[in-house]
Amino acid sequence: MNETVKxxxxxxxxxxxxxxxxxxxxxxxxxxxxxxxxxxxxxxxKNPIMGALAGALVTAVLQSSSATTVMAIGFVSAGLMSxxxxxxxxxxxxxxxxxxxxxxxxxxxxxxYPIIFIGFMLNFVGKTExxxxxGMVIFSFGLLFEGIEIMGHxxxxxxxxxxxxxxxxxxxxxxxxxxxLGAGMTLxxQSSSATxxxxxxxxxxxxxxxxxxxxxxxxxxxILLGDNIGTTITAILASIGQTKNAQRTAIAHSIFNISxxxxxxxxxxxxxxxxxxxxxTGREIDIISRQIANAHTTFNIVCTLVWLPFxxxxxxxxxAIIRGEDKNLKPAYETKFLDNKxxxxxxxxxxxxxxxxxxxxxxxxKTLCQLKFILDSNRSVENYEKFKENLAITDxxxxxxxxxxxxxxxxxxxxxxxxxxxxxxxxxxxxxQRIAERCKDIDATCSNIVAQNNVxxxxxxxxxxKCISITQSLLERSIEAIKTGKNDIAGDxxxxxxxxxxxxxxxxxxxxxxxxxxxxxxxxxxxxxxxxYNLSRIADNCISIAEEAADSVCFVELGKNAKxxxxxxxxxx
Numbered sequence: 001m002n003e004t005v006k007x008x009x010x011x012x013x014x015x016x017x018x019x020x021x022x023x024x025x026x027x028x029x030x031x032x033x034x035x036x037x038x039x040x041x042x043x044x045x046k047n048p049i050m051g052a053l054a055g056a057l058v059t060a061v062l063q064s065s066s067a068t069t070v071m072a073i074g075f076v077s078a079g080l081m082s083x084x085x086x087x088x089x090x091x092x093x094x095x096x097x098x099x100x101x102x103x104x105x106x107x108x109x110x111x112x113y114p115i116i117f118i119g120f121m122l123n124f125v126g127k128t129e130x131x132x133x134x135g136m137v138i139f140s141f142g143l144l145f146e147g148i149e150i151m152g153h154x155x156x157x158x159x160x161x162x163x164x165x166x167x168x169x170x171x172x173x174x175x176x177x178x179x180x181l182g183a184g185m186t187l188x189x190q191s192s193s194a195t196x197x198x199x200x201x202x203x204x205x206x207x208x209x210x211x212x213x214x215x216x217x218x219x220x221x222x223i224l225l226g227d228n229i230g231t232t233i234t235a236i237l238a239s240i241g242q243t244k245n246a247q248r249t250a251i252a253h254s255i256f257n258i259s260x261x262x263x264x265x266x267x268x269x270x271x272x273x274x275x276x277x278x279x280x281t282g283r284e285i286d287i288i289s290r291q292i293a294n295a296h297t298t299f300n301i302v303c304t305l306v307w308l309p310f311x312x313x314x315x316x317x318x319x320a321i322i323r324g325e326d327k328n329l330k331p332a333y334e335t336k337f338l339d340n341k342x343x344x345x346x347x348x349x350x351x352x353x354x355x356x357x358x359x360x361x362x363x364x365x366k367t368l369c370q371l372k373f374i375l376d377s378n379r380s381v382e383n384y385e386k387f388k389e390n391l392a393i394t395d396x397x398x399x400x401x402x403x404x405x406x407x408x409x410x411x412x413x414x415x416x417x418x419x420x421x422x423x424x425x426x427x428x429x430x431x432x433q434r435i436a437e438r439c440k441d442i443d444a445t446c447s448n449i450v451a452q453n454n455v456x457x458x459x460x461x462x463x464x465x466k467c468i469s470i471t472q473s474l475l476e477r478s479i480e481a482i483k484t485g486k487n488d489i490a491g492d493x494x495x496x497x498x499x500x501x502x503x504x505x506x507x508x509x510x511x512x513x514x515x516x517x518x519x520x521x522x523x524x525x526x527x528x529x530x531x532x533y534n535l536s537r538i539a540d541n542c543i544s545i546a547e548e549a550a551d552s553v554c555f556v557e558l559g560k561n562a563k564x565x566x567x568x569x570x571x572x573x
Contacts, residue, residue, distance in 0.1 A: 011151055018147030019194055025140035028133045048088040048308050055092025060099045068093040069235045069253060070341055071348050073246045083318075084311050086249040090235070091256060091307060094228070094300040100193040101293040104200055108145050116142035129416045151201050171215065175222035175265055182226020192231040196296060199223050200289040213288045217272045220292050225261040228299070232257050238341065244325065248318035255317065260303035274298070335397065338404045343411050346418050350408075353425050356401055357432075361479050363394045364432050367439050368472050368538070372465050374446050375456060375531075387443070391436060398433040402426065424548050428482060431541040435475065438534040438541070445530045457520050460528065463507045467535045470500050474542035481546050493546040500539040504532050 059068045072089045075081035081089075108115070119142055122135025171178040185195045205214045213220075232254040239250035264271055275295045280287050307314065337356045342349040367390040373383040405426045408414070414422060449455065456464065477493055511528050514520040520528075 014147045014150030015189065015194060015198070016147070017150060018144055018197055019189070019191060021140045021142070021144030021147055025137055025144060028136035028140060048084065048091075048311050051085050051088030052092035052095070052304055052308060055089035055094075056096040057092075058089075059093040059096025068096065069250075070238045071345055073235060073238045073242060073249050075348070076243070076245050076249050083245045083248055083315055086245075087252045087311055087314055088308065090249065090253045091304045094256070095297070095304055097192060097231075098293070098297040098300055101196045101200065101296045104145075104148060104197055105290040105293040112142055112145050112149060115139075116146065133415070148197055148201055151198060171219050171222065175225075175268060178219065178222025179226035179229065179261065179265065182223035182228075183230035184226070185223075186227045186230025187233055192227050195227040195230070196224065196292070199227070200292050203288045203292060204285055206285045212284045216284070217275060217288060217291050217295065218268055220288070221268050221272060221295055222265065224292065224296055224299070225264055228257045229254075229261055244322050248315075248322045251318045251321055252314050255314065256303060256307055260299065260306075264299060271295070271299075335400050335404070338400065340404075340407070343408055344413050346408065346411075346414050346422075349404075350418065350422060350425065353401065353405060353408075353422075356397070356404075357425065357429060358479075358483075360394065360397045360401060360429065360432055361475075363390050363397065364435055365472065365475060366390045367394055367436060368468065368475060371439060371442055371468050374443055375461055375464050375468075391439060391443075394432070394436040398429055398436070401429050402433075405429065427548055428545050431544050435538050435541050438538045441534045442531050445527050445534075449524070449527050452523070454521060454524055454527075456524070456528070457514065459514065460507075460511060460520065460524075463503075463510065464531060464535075467500070467503050467507065467532065470503060471535050471538045471542065474500070474539055475545075478542045478545040482548070493543060500536060504536050507532055 055068055055072070058071075069090055072081065072086045072093075076083060076086040116139055119135050119137070119139025123132050123139055124135070126132040126135050171181065182195060182199075185198065186192050189195065199220055203213050203215050203220050206212070207214045232250070235250040235253040239247045272295075275291055275298060278298070279291045279294050335356055336359060337352045339349075339352060342352060367387060370383060370387040370390065373380070374387060405422060409419065409422055409426075474493055481493065508529065511520060511525065515522050515525065
């Protein structure tokens, strides 16, 4: 095989192995540390420093700044995160992504195969899902370094190539070329970590003297800066079709990286001297990988520290670039929070589901409340239309939420615990839908009463309204139990179910007594009983929701998360 072809295949093969290892490790880390990620995200407050810290930590866990950026854009698009919050998180994500370069700087060539073997065995023989995921993290980590090792091996001939030596000399003497090269590489592979990995590996190749790097730190820094610029394309792509604030978040990410790169480009010699000062000493080819990693980390930390106090100014800049405000063109039956881009990020997706479910519950609660107007024989057309509208919205929202949950469950990204929690979300959603169906049945019964030119007596009407109030209270408190996870609320709901049953029996007896006394038409008995039966079934659905709150930790965590994250501000307004 031709030497050039061997080098080409070696590079793309090593890169493919690196990217596969990186993605597999990211997925396994999410599954292993999913619950810890919730705690990390809980740091997110209106404080920009804490927001940046949250972004850095989440990115370090996910091993992907792109994932964090997409999450931030998705949250700000849904109105769950303010623009300043999102900007601070993205600033921190730039710091978190440098962790990969720091890991790659370690010389692990002698330990790659033991690492791969240990990871494989843990994943293969592990009895628990957690142990299997830990094994996959270790296995993927080994594959990542094996990809690096392959690329390093095939790059050795390039170091002696006159063409590449001249090219690197041009990059070192003309930094702009390095910036363009770095940006182009990142745009192609869509991974800043991969670009840095290739750069670190190539930089370790010796020059003609066998001691110095073929490119040197001053030649590597422009490529590194280009890598930071190239990674902004992910945020821009993620913001397409999103809200104006989501687009502003992506623009802020671009301004952050471009402005920092331009300034650093002007002070490369001094920046390189500082990096060399804080890095280990020794032969350049032995320490260049660490120097590049330190340059990457230093650049992003300094840029973040410089920009953090000026986030309000950044907000003004991006609002001047993206003018105007979003028009609320979405009909009520369209989902507000669900985002398909989050399906591979279970923690974020489950949180968005919980927020959408709060909207669903709101419409179901309105529908139940409006039953009081439906029972009135003199019901207004306006009230009846509102009832039908809320009923239709509840149906459509539930269908869309169910579809999203199904996609999440079939994504293959969930741990066993997350699968159970997501199934609980689906169970609650289905019970809300059944409540809506019972409301439909009651509406149909009331329509039959009107069609027969009959009416409920004022006393019967008041009894029905009392039962509706009880079921409405049951629904509201069952949802409160889901949100807060307070078992005492669930316990009180169980007691009130007995209260509902007693009311049902009392109402039936009272109706029969009125029929006997001639105060009510006997033909109304089936209709009266049917309405009471459906109200009793609604109460059962509320009890099922409360039982889920008592049995599942999912809703406890989601409720706490919503408050800690500060995302809920402005929701539903």
